[in-house]
Amino acid sequence: MASRSKSSTKPPEHFCAPFSTRELLTKAGATIIESEIMGEVILGGEKFALPVCIFTHDRLLAFIDKHSIPRDTECRIGDRIYPFFSPKNGSAQIAEPPPDVQIKKAKPGDGQEILSALFLDNLKAVATNVLGGMSIILHQRLPSAFHSPIKVREDVLHIFAECLPVPRFESINPETIFDVPVEIDGRLYGCLIPGVKRGIILSDGDHDVVQIIGNNIYILFDPFSLYGLGETAALLIFRKTIALAINGWIKGGEPDVGDRDQSLDLNPESLDELAHTFVAERKKHSLLHLQSQEQEVRALEDALREAKKVLAGTRRFWRVLDEGGFHRHGADHLMKDYARILEHPLVHSASVVPGKGFAVLTKTIVIRHEGKKYRIGTFTVHFELDGAALVWVEESCHPTGEPHPHISAHNGQCLGNIGATVDDALVEHEYADALNYILLWLESYTPDLVIWHKIEEWPLEESNTTEVNT
Known part of the structure; x- marks a missing residue:
């Protein structure tokens, strides 16, 4: 039996093309076999259903096959599959x-x-x-x-x-x-x-x-x-x-029809139905809008109450200053508290910082945890003139200089729950009390809270005595 040569391979007898190309193809000599039937084409993995025509023309089909114009695209019509192509590039x-709109252009x-x-x-x-x-x-x-x-x-x-x-x-x-x-x-x-x-x-x-x-x-x-x-x-x-x-x-x-906007005849029944529907829809949307606004108002009220508390404290402090009470009250407290501050066993020294406030230098802070004592370092507690209290490490015992388990090297202190207590004490010029709260916090370690470094990273205290410093 003689082998088949490539030249004996016949092109397909029929092919499909979009219905919109029928005039162009018939002018080129193609004959329509079936007109405007729905076919399915897969392009980029997605299916497209479109009206197509089935054509036949030996010379045109030979041309198509020679130049590979079908582009490996096929059209399925029921259980039939035809080569598919469009003679016109899109x-x-x-x-x-x-012109009046500025759109960021792609780079x-x-x-x-x-x-x-x-x-x-x-x-x-x-x-x-x-x-x-x-x-x-x-x-x-x-x-x-x-x-x-x-x-x-x-x-x-x-x-x-x-x-x-x-x-x-x-x-x-x-x-x-x-x-x-x-x-x-x-x-x-x-x-x-x-x-x-x-x-x-x-x-x-x-x-x-x-x-x-x-x-x-x-x-x-x-x-x-x-x-x-x-x-x-x-x-x-x-x-x-x-x-x-x-x-x-x-x-x-x-x-x-189920999705189409229905027009209504202008009669009493349809208008009544429209009115009830309109009111119901407006009521529904108005309720959502009302709930949203109420939520915004509640948030604003909470923020206002908090702002009023802060304002009350600021007014109280200003009144003390304005009425000369600072000299009678604040200065007296500061003189008395200065002596209390120096008497604290964790305080190394205290000094006035001209134009800034005054600073307290601690002795080495030791934290007791699970029966062990860890040397943390010495700290400065700085009371500023505006009533703020800042804490930073002067000399850390940590191998890489980390300040404290509850103090970030880049974000600073986080006083947590005692922050408000410290602020209240400072408003009343109770500096010794404020310092005492801060020192208790420096000696504390709570693993469950947000911590930057584990206490075990700090060195153990060599002495087993109960004295923090000598």
């Missing part, structure tokens, strides 16, 4: 923003530029192989998230990113888009909610993602901002969104 481009190598190239490649393939050579114009997100539908030629399609056809919208933060998680930098990604049911509104099965009016496709989220998910995930969501939108646009027509 185009895709990014639209220029309106070479950034996420927006990378996604722009990927998105345009996908749109060009769709414009060529699915739409039969149409032009697609992709609009980046506008600050207003709104653009009126554009009246364009039949062969041009406008796609808007994170945009609505009316200047009224709300948004949600979905956990997924097409089952792909969309949490970026710890927050869920936003998606617009159509404010008015115009045209065709399509969902990913969980929430609305596309609205279509004429040759205008509104994507309800910004695909360019999905770069944080990675190129693969961002492109997957974009392809699925475009497939959903293009299929919806090709199908066209009005939404299903």
Whole structure:
């Protein structure tokens, strides 16, 4: 039996092409076998349902086979599979923003530029192989998230990113888009909610993602901002969104009756129903708005009460100063407390810092924990003129100089629950009491609280005596 040569291989007898290319192909000599039937094309892993024609023409098919124009694309019609191609190349481009709108342009190598190239490649393939050579114009997100539908030629399609056809919208933060998680930098990604049911509104099965009016496709989220998910995930969501939108646009027509905004006859019954529906909807939205405002007011009231407490303390302190009470009260307390401060067993010395306040230098602080004593270091407690108390390490016993288990080397002290007690003492000029609270805190160690370093990192006290310092 003679072997078959490549020259004896016959091209397929029939092929499919978009219905919109029928005139071009018939002029080229093709004959329509079946006209305007629905076929299915897979492009980029996504299915597109579109009206196609089945053609036959030996010379044209031979030309197609020779130049590999089918591009490995097939069209399925029921259980039949045909080579599929479009004789006219489509185009895709990014639209220029309106002249009065400033949009941050993509820089070479950034996420927006990378996604722009990927998105345009996908749109060009769709414009060529699915739409039969149409032009697609992709609009980046506008600050207003709104653009009126554009009246364009039949062969041009406008796609808007994170945009609505009316200047009224709300948004949600979905956990997924097409089952792909969309949490970026710890927050869920936003998606617009159509404010008015115009045209065709399509969902990913969980929430609305596309609205279509004429040759205008509104994507309800910004695909360019999905770069944080990675190129693969961002492109997957974009392809699925475009497939959903293009299929919806090709199908066209009005939404299903169940989803369509119903017009009402102007009769008493319909007007009464409308009035009750209007009131019910307004009541529902007003309740949500009321609850939101009440929550804001409660937060403001809490903040106001706290601010009033602080203000009362400041007024009390100012009154003491203004009435000369500082000399009679504050100075007397300071003189008396100075003696108490020096008598404290943990105090090494105390001195006035001109124009700043006064400082207390401690002896070596030792913390007792689980039957052991750890040498922490010496500290300065600085009482400032504005009533603040600052604590920092003078000489640390830690191998790398860490200040204290409860003091960060870069964030400073965290007095915790005793902070308010120290502040109250300072307002009343009870400096010795304030210092005593701080020293007790320096000698404390609570593993359950936020700590910077474990106590075991500090050296053990060599002496077993109960005296902290000699």
